[in-house]
Amino acid sequence: MTTSVDLGDTEVAYTESGTGPAVIWLHGSGPGATGMSNFGGNLPAFADHRNIALDLPGWGRSPRTTDEPLLFHAAKTVSRVMTALGIERAHLVGNSYGGGVAMRLAITEPDRVGRLVLMAPGGVLPPDAPPWPVGLEHLFGYMAAEKPSREAMAEFVRLMVYDQALATDALIDERYRSSLAVHPELPIPPNFGDLTPDLPRIRARTLLIWGREDQTVPLTWAARILNDIPDAELRVLPHCRHWVQYERAAEFNHIVREFLSGGDPSATSNVR
Incomplete structure (x- = not known):
């Protein structure tokens, strides 16, 4: 069930499931995106973790603010949510925009x-x-x-997946309805913020997962992140575009579970 945490000046919607080491799931910036639209199909595979799937500010049921850069503000908000929920430390799983938010918090x-x-x-x-x-x-x-069409949403969804059978009418309709409920009022392109100069400050062990055929954040953009984060590795999945966690869910779940445990007891002992 989706609920919300009151931060005083705003509130943030989230869905919680499972028990165990804490994992914060951070969605992308695509129209209609929410924590559960991005990760709802993955969370059952992580029932032995305390999963917090957020609606970042301005998406889903979380109000938008005017604070920019967006990534910087969102990272501060995630930290405040963690404090409010009694989470000292967590693994972060971020897709696209959410990945940028995760990197900013790690910095x-x-x-x-x-x-x-x-x-x-x-x-x-x-x-x-x-x-x-x-x-x-x-x-x-x-x-x-001003008022995007369902066909525009359909075109967007089809670009997110390599296997066009996954761009179902049900998925398109769900994302379209959600996008109209909270349509972004942002400058185009938005001021997301630039993380490039600070990538070497990231101490966390980092796994990059990329769809080889990604047409949104191309694989050619991976090199800077891979080379600048000191402890980063890259997995590339063929026949896959931007929504890796959706298009290759079973493989994604296996890779991420293996990485979060890593065969290293210290990897999760202080994450709660």
């Missing part, structure tokens, strides 16, 4: 972060961007539309 509050799992994370752009990859073009176009 600013390293003692609160166990391990990082980042799926094609945002916040690190190559020097020649724009032009934007086609997936980002569609994302920004959807955000800019």
